[in-house]
Amino acid sequence: MKITVITGTPRRHGNSFVLTDAFIKKAEKLDHTVQRFDVALMKIGGYHTCNSCFKTGKACSFDNDFNLIAPNHYGSRYCCIYHAESYGNGWLSYQYLALKTVIR
Template identity: 40%
Template structure:
């Protein structure tokens, strides 16, 4: 299986990176190939809804990090998203990449699977409700099958995350993909 992992944290070694790493390790051990795209460390521009991608054969007006992501995204069997929750939704860095799916929205409407990995300091799901609803709406629109959501509650830093079984859950999710 070809997997694309899109992360949205500006912290290379933070809590969502730990979950992403664990998921990737499990997936690779199961024989899957993984392309990782760390959106926070890419040059990405916001979608302008200029319609060039839909009205010409020239594609997106921007020539940025999406040019690296798009071929992998289009070929992927599964797309995984990993993000911290800062303020009631996934990170702006991840949202920036997801908004740019617009240029390929027709091509992305193919059978794929999807995973969502979230980390947050809060101890309830209220803070993550926006991200979960966005994930559900996007996957419904694209026709993708949701195969896992891990919401790491009370994990505002690595020490808190390391006291939980969330990394093991992420590893097992990656390891048991079919």
């Protein structure tokens, strides 16, 4: 099975990374193909309402890292795992929230 994992934490060695790494190792051990995207560490903006999605030869007309994620998310994946920690005040990383506005 092809699995896309999208994380939203900016902490490279935090609990969310450890949990995600454990999941990926187990999935790969079971012969699944896993593609991971740590969106808090990527350049991703929100939806721009330009109505040019997938019309210019790439997912987004704006040059950002969503163009790396889109083929995996909308392409031939079978499972997509979203994992983001909520900080004490309930906030998620900006990049994770921006990605969620783009992926509909």
